[in-house]
Amino acid sequence: MxxxxxxxxxxxxxxxxxxxxxxxxxxxxxxxxxxxxxxxxxxxxxxxxxxxxxxxxxxxxxxxxxxxxxxxxxxxxxxxxxxxxxxxxxxxxxxxxxxxxxxxxxxxxxxxxxxxxxxxxxxxxxxxxxxxxxxxxxxxxxxxxxxxxxxxxxxxxxxxxxxxxxxxxxxxxxxxxxxxxxxxxxxxxxxxxxxxxxxxxxxxxxxxxxxxxxxxxxxxxxxxxxxxxxxxxxxxxxxxxxxxxxxxxxxxxxxxxxxxGVDPWHQKDTRNLLNTVAVSSKVIDRNRILRAFFNYSSLKPVRRINAEVVDYICNISGTDPRFTESVLIETYPNGAVGGYLSHYRDMAFQGRDEAVDFEKATTSLFQDIFGYEAIHLGQTGSKSAPDVLLISDEEGYQAIIDNKAYSKYSISGDHHNRMVHNYLENISSYSTCTHPIGYFTYISGGFVPHIDRQIMDEVNASGIHGSGITVSNLIMLIEDHMENPYSHAELRRIFGLDRQIVLSDIHH
CATH class of the missing domain: 3.90.241 (FokI Restriction Endonuclease; Chain A, domain 1)
Structure with missing residues (x-):
């Protein structure tokens, strides 16, 4: 007992x-x-x-x-x-x-x-x-x-x-x-x-x-x-x-x-089990394909099913390429990022243990999901470059991301000076792009209550709009983007609010 x-x-x-x-x-x-x-x-x-x-x-x-x-x-x-x-x-x-x-x-x-x-x-x-x-x-x-x-x-x-x-x-x-x-x-x-x-x-x-x-x-x-x-x-x-x-x-x-076991999209289970499809070799192959895909999509965000994804899944599952492609396109017509995002969220609370992985994952998300040219600059041994540089040729701006793997991040005096003087004022020391800076943002597990004041201090000192966003709200933004894509102009507006981004800022 x-x-x-x-x-x-x-x-x-x-x-x-x-x-x-x-x-x-x-x-x-x-x-x-x-x-x-x-x-x-x-x-x-x-x-x-x-x-x-x-x-x-x-x-x-x-x-x-x-x-x-x-x-x-x-x-x-x-x-x-x-x-x-x-x-x-x-x-x-x-x-x-x-x-x-x-x-x-x-x-x-x-x-x-x-x-x-x-x-x-x-x-x-x-x-x-x-x-x-x-x-x-x-x-x-x-x-x-x-x-x-x-x-x-x-x-x-x-x-x-x-x-x-x-x-x-x-x-x-x-x-x-x-x-x-x-x-x-x-x-x-x-x-x-x-x-x-x-x-x-x-x-x-x-x-x-x-x-x-x-x-x-x-x-x-x-x-x-x-x-x-x-x-x-x-x-x-x-x-x-x-x-x-x-x-x-x-x-x-x-x-x-x-x-x-009733999912969020049903009120009750009314299925007639007699009508359940018998388990055939195709059903078994389908499950093998999905198993391989779950593993693949937990390691990188899949924006759409393409030849690279199909080839990888075929090699792992040993299934027929045409059948594999049809299963993946039918099951994931809009790609799959949910599994990856749950892993990404974990990284934001790991402190230094997964800091580099957190930065690389952020780079992938802004490139593969939001369509920026995203460059990972973190861990170069220099304090003069931020974690991630974004470039939008579509709207003619570049942007800066600083990842903070903390549950309640506060911008210290040292971090303030680094953002204002190293990252923003001296962007030409690490970026060859000539576009103006559109925004800077901090991504963290969470923030201290007075984060808005700290962000505003950096905005006033640099003359550049900025923000902070929790990983949970970034995930909401990504999920919203998957349904109704944001333009780079809209993203610039959201990430340039000069305060912490909250849920009410996100939904279209």
Whole structure:
């Protein structure tokens, strides 16, 4: 019996889910899964071939690794089994049909609940009747807390938050505040033993849940804590105020999974499973193509399906070029950037660990998505050049991007001088372009509250318009651009607002 919150965690982040789901479809869709060791092993081998799971990681020859990864997909409501046959839920189908995985998995994470078909299978204690991720968001909105540490989630929330009553909520808040004042002495000596838990296990669960919540793009992570960015606060308040009803359980597992696995574009699952297409060799090939494409598109933004993309996918999947091209064009008529953007967002909170990757990814996005000539200048060993230089021959200007991989960036005096005197005044030292400067912008995980004043100081000192934009809002801008493209003149206006760019500035 798990007397605390529990999530399975073969992968602690959700970014690989689309690729894992495609591998699962290739080996298990339309077949029996329960007690079918051959399918479990086949899925495990498929995961190893995609690089999702390390080769030689198998503990035995029973396919237990495959079962663990399948359990994670099941826990997120992406598949179910009925009459000894595996089917995808609507959420699983949406991912496999090329919909952006972020809104799909965001909904699944938030609706994750105890009890459920998954929690009963891993024997989570029946005292828990709660949507854990909604509960965490409610705590983060509380002015008394504002942030939660991994240890607070592990030692207090996962054990004591058993339902969503006001009484339980207030007890959890009080316990966290006591712990901040008095430390571990608030716990009884047999506290963990009484709940059949170890601190290491609870910390692992807390870390995984923080990662899942981070994937929803509703929170930021910093030094072992999570919090809600200012620009996301209204959205989170609205989500918490309008929580969906609990899904009834116990019911038959397939009934539960179909209710839980409804994607953002449907109200309920009304499919007749008898009409589901039988799994043919073409269906298997299609899943192989999509699996290869998920991997490819997580590494670079795909603006459109072209010969380069088709050739790469054919080489990886071993499928017929014409069939590959038709599948990709049918599934991704407008390209695919969702998987890449979720990875890009992660980079903005990694500090120096992924700073160069963050700069290179920004360069790719502004070139491949927005159509600038984009040059990566960062990490040249000189403080006289910004991270990225943009050139727009279309509108006759150049622009400067400075990436900051922080959750709350503040423009220090040194950074102010660098932008004004090195990057803007001396642009000819690193750029041969003769166009005037159209704007400068900072891209960061988040900003301090007084960032507008700091940006305005640079605008006044340089005479050049500028801005700052969070990665979350840049992603919104990109997604909006994919639907209704912005011209370089419009982008110049947005990035030249002389303050932080907010959501209301973005939508056409």
């Amino acid at each position: 798990q007397d605390y919150w529990w999530v399975t965690r073969p992968k602690r982040k959700l970014n690989p889910i689309p690729e894992e789901l495609a591998a699962f479809c290739s080996t298990a869709l339309g077949k029996k899964w329960t007690r079918n060791r051959d399918s479990h092993i086949e899925f495990e081998i498929e995961l190893e071939q995609t690089g999702t799971k390390r080769v030689g990681e198998r503990r035995d020859a029973s396919g237990s690794g495959g079962r663990t990864h399948a359990a994670m997909l099941y826990s997120l409501g992406l598949w179910f089994e009925k009459n000894e046959t595996v089917f995808l839920t609507l959420a699983g189908e949406a991912i496999m049909q090329g919909k952006s995985p972020v809104p799909v998995l965001k909904k699944q994470v938030l609706r994750f609940q105890y009890p459920s078909a998954y929690s009963s299978s891993v024997k989570v204690a029946p005292r828990f009747k709660i949507r854990p991720f909604y509960f965490l968001l409610k705590l983060l909105l509380d002015e008394r807390l504002l942030v939660l540490s991994q240890r607070e989630i592990a030692l207090i929330v996962t054990i004591q938050a058993e339902n969503e009553s006001d009484k339980c909520y207030n007890e959890v808040v009080e316990k966290i505040l006591q712990h901040r004042s008095y430390g571990d002495e608030i716990f009884e000596s047999d506290y963990l033993e009484k709940h059949n838990a170890s601190e290491g296990n609870l910390m692992d669960v807390a870390n995984t849940m923080m990662n899942w919540l981070d994937y929803t793009q509703l929170v930021y992570r910093e030094k072992g804590t999570i919090g809600i960015p200012d620009e996301k606060r209204k959205e989170v308040e609205n989500l918490v105020a309008n929580m969906p009803t609990f899904i009834q359980y116990p019911v038959e597992n397939d009934v539960y999974q179909r209710k839980y």
